Amino acid sequence: MAVCRFAPSPTGRLHLGGARTALFNWAWARHSGGTFLLRIEDTDRQRSLPEHEEAIIAALDWLGLERDGPAVRQSERAALYQAAAERLVEEGKAYRCYATAAELDELRTAQERQGLKPQYDRRWRGRTDWPATGEYCLRFATPTEGDCAISDLIRGEVSVANKEFDDPVILRADGSATYNFAAVVDDGEMGITDVIRGEDHLTNTLRQVHIHRALGQEIPRFAHLPLILGRRLDENGEPATLESGEPAYERLSKRNMAVDVDHYRQMGIIAPAMVNYLAQLGWTQPGQEVYTPAELAAAFELGKVNKSAARFDLERLQWINQQHLRALPPAEVAELAGIETSAEAIEIGMEKARTLTELREELSWLQPPEGLDATLQGQLGDDNREAFAALVQRLEKLEEFSQGAIKQAIKDCCKEHGLKFPRLGMPLRVALTGKTKSPDVALVASILESNICCERLRSVSKIGK
Template sequence: MTTTRTRFAPSPTGFLHVGGARTALFCWLQARHEQGDFVLRIEDTDLERSTPESVQAILDGMEWLELDHDEGPFYQTRRFDRYAEVVEQLLAEGKAYHCWCSKERIDALREEQMKQGVKPRYDGHCRDGGEPVAGVKPVVRFRNPREGHVRFDDRVRGTIVISNDELDDLVIARPDGSPTYNFTVVVDDWDMKISLVIRGDDHINNTPRQINIYEALGATPPQFAHVPMILGDDGARLSKRHGAVSVMQYRDQGYLPHALNNYLVRLGWSHGDQEVFTRDEMVELFSIDAVNRKAAAFDHEKLNWLNQHWMKTLPPADVAPHLAWQFNDLGIDTDNGPSLEDVVSVQAERVKTLREMAEQSRVFFEDFDAFDAGAAKKHLRPVAETPLRAIREALRDLGDWSPAALDDTVRAVAAELEVGMGKVAQPLRVALAGSGVSPSIDKTLWLVGQDRALARISHALEYIAVRAAEQA
């Protein structure tokens, strides 16, 4: 039985975008589903546009998404000798030829064809023996068959047939000897024994050209699966104007990698009406054959829903490292405060992203400079002095600083003073959090911690005293 081998082969000319991430996920899932191999290859032959920073951005994105590779990363720039060897093989076998046509001739040919309404293509001028031209370095062109057709069964789009007379003799090596995309892809996938190529449907037109090169090399082409593009909510192709398109932007905005993977897998693939998938379920259930050929639209609200679901559902210990990154990015020192797992357990119900969670949890780690004016005006009045003093005394010697014990303590103070819970809890909330919004008062006390809570209540009492003096 042949081992399934898939590959993800991005070009390092920018960040890892959402469409590329979904392709990588599909490749990874298909390989894992069939207990095969997943190969990572960096297609960096565009020497002008490829950068080390872009390579690192791709590697960072793959690591953050937890899409581990079995082999690689391979770099095309380290395989130029191999490409040159195959070019020479094709030349020696008469399956490729040198083309001496100047750029000016090619441009004039293209312009004339466009005037005539004909699809621009090379006319084969040097196909049967071009003469060297002084001052011109030749390219190498693949001798594409002129008869027959290319037929392949795409695992997403079904059977596709292209007539060879629609294809021209594509350049496989530039004047400086550097190889071109359609050629390097074939050599790489052949050498790396890739059995299934999963990629965007913008590559469909490349596939018949590549199949002809495989056959010229005596190699068996892999299977192909061309997945549909991702659209924005306006039906246009997903771009920067729709919001974040870089995978790492989603990390920065506070999304869990599992939530993004869960969302991306549903863009074009489904398993009944199921929306939520664990990582194991995705591996077990995914099949490239079930991917829809229609383009899918990106829905940020659904991503937000999934993100909150996984923040609440995953063990807090799994979420905490991602929350730690957010705190660090915001410059918040979490060494002096509650455990991040406890923060997750309290805050996950209240926010949609980890960024919101970190921003709203700052008060558990850092003191605030001033009370929210509206909340202080409403709740830190002289009438609040008595309940705040009472709760401070009750909390001072409390040995069990747990949510249950804290809830009992606040209720006991309210009962002793014969006032409603709100008369104690709301002034206490403003004292602890600086505003009128926080988790339940027992959880707020728990996360603020005993020493910090007592200090903040004392600060609120001082604020009330100053306010009372000003009003006297």
Template sequence: MPGDVRVRFAPSPTGHLHVGGARTALFNWLYARHHGGVFILRIEDTDRSRSTDANIGDIVNALRWLELDWDEGPPTPGYRQTERFELYREHAQRLVAAGRAYYCACTPEQLEAERAEAQARNETFRYSGRCRKLGLTSGALRLRIPDEGATVVDDLIHGPVTFDHRQLDDWILVRTDGTPTYNFCVVVDDVTMRISHVIRGNDHLSNTPKQVLCYEALGYPVPAFAHVSMILGADRTRLSKRHGATSVDAYREQGILPDAMVNYLARLGWSSGDQEIFSRTELIERFDIKDVSSSGAIFDQTKLEWLNHEYIKTIDGARLAALVTPWLTAAGLTPPADAARFVGMLDTLRERARTLRELVEVGRFYFERPREHEPKAAAKLFTPAGVPRLDTLIQRLAAVESFTAPALEALYRELVDAMGLKLVDLTLARLRAARDAAARAATSPAGGDK
């Protein structure tokens, strides 16, 4: 077991929380909870042109909806990069004083000329280091990368990954305008927050050797790294808007339950045998970063909806009522004041809905009267024999105290006997139609549906 586990989720607030980011947050959260560690939320908002407070609010709300609680982070001050610039300046000066960083006065034109020369030689551009020995006192600040050797990242998912220093250049720590770059901020943040394990998307793997060399230049221990594979669309390309919904908010608006979303995201790239459905407690108990696959995981909307349906069928009635109430309100419908009756109504609908949105639609007959009857229903119901049965059913349904599927089934059987009908008789279909009318719709779930 690792020592003191401290992990972080560090989104850039340039948009809504992508499901890939949500899975990264989940893996960090599970790892921290499994080891009794600390989960930190940090906001990487140095891109001032695209970062907004509204986006930060959206990310925070999405994490709260997923119930991924953090031990350190907003709203406590000090967990946004724009609040930490003094720390970055202090660490930059330490690198200059130690001779591990130098100022560069190369103009954009000079750098573009070097880039063109490298392209002409069919080589990857690597800064020449022309300012390394000039002893300048201003300009962009660059990290001095060793000319020889290699940096090996012993990734917890991918295994050892070697980066030849000859393929790296002296990257910029601080721009000429004094703003720190992403890679430098990340290193300073991680060391000052005592991060033990960096669990993030594998699109950051190429940044890792730069960051490792910066840790070493500052004299700090290097954390463990685990780079999680990308989430892919059905065509095996990186999941994007062209594949459909990609944000947590979008799936929430579809009527996906938070527990189902957490379960589904956990299984994207991680497994524990053949089990598909996990409680949060089980996820925390079983999650191990070594069980995360290095291959990309394909996002399957159909499977997500199947899993969501399984959760709808088994979720506690009171919690389901709480989750569906905002959906009813948005649809202009009002749930009954009797909480037990409301739960009973929902129990008769669970089998028929894959999402909360569908649950509202299939159960609409419980909450509103249609302006007119469907012709087929009227033809079945409003007959000389059907109307009295309908009146009886309406009266008896109104008097039901325990509005549950078993109670309704018992009532229907009692009425069948009282009316002299047989369960195998076709007239039972008429009785069901009467029940449908009592619910003010042409179709409704069977009383015994579970």
């Protein structure tokens, strides 16, 4: 049984990459019958904001990624990190570094001038001649011989020579823990067995393995997810292409749709569809395109996550959303969209709508139209004005206000006045919906029902000159 965690920093809202990471951790935990935990990594005191934490938790709740237990906050665990760091110092696995910012800047400049990789030169490692006063940080004594290797659940064997690493700071001069150190201490204390995160953390992972070993902790299994790419845009904001004519992609950013999850909820994507699509950004279930979160958890396997980068496709997301909406009872779709109407109207709207926003647009004719005079006037002329007035009167007197009866009333008026159907159907459509395009006008009128339909017709301020 896997113990997984999602560990966001509340320096912003939950974006697509973070949401996918949370989802894969949740799915793997549920698939194995394990535990899914939430850790808020809020050690960045200046950028971490309560409203961002609230937004992240709200997004996770909306997605349905329920957690096992309350959130853990790093800002409340300083004593734990302090104790772990001091133990490493006592065991000779970490040390005090009194190097000043100016000294480190000078070192970096000299290394860059020589074409060397900028890194700390371990000048305080092994020393005990600590000054009586002065600020210092604690650095981890990284092994300098051999290699650091992991067996990644997605990428396989990954190994880097230890000489490539310097000695990272684990406690800053103000006593606060750095990311890599706090994460390792927390993973050990929380019993995390599987760490699933983006491939951009791969270097961090190797650093953390050293710290796990130094603390005597069991090293978790690691899985590094592929990047998510979005369409590259040109200077005009249009999708760019390669010389071959193929679409050009780049790492997902705010410029190419890497906005927060709430953006997609606001545009009318429903949570099960978002979960479905996020899962497909790196993982697929053979022979199945649309599935529920429960089906995802049952089938999900980390070993089947792709190594190659995933490509975000808004149209694909909208298509999946449409399939999920169509699978719901019309009453539930109406409730999600905040629309009070019949099942028949919802089914009409879903013929084209892919999102709740588009559904509301498709069914905008359910609301009374505004500013009709000019539009309606353009549909009326000397040939059909009198016939339209007669049609309104005929509709008001209909005993059965059905689609068939309404259509027949239009046909009868057209026949009496020598008109073709559109010459009465179109002004009727405009009077009822405010638009020149809508579903079948007789169907629209029947859904609106007699009292609303006739009220709208009577409310038209003028159908003449």
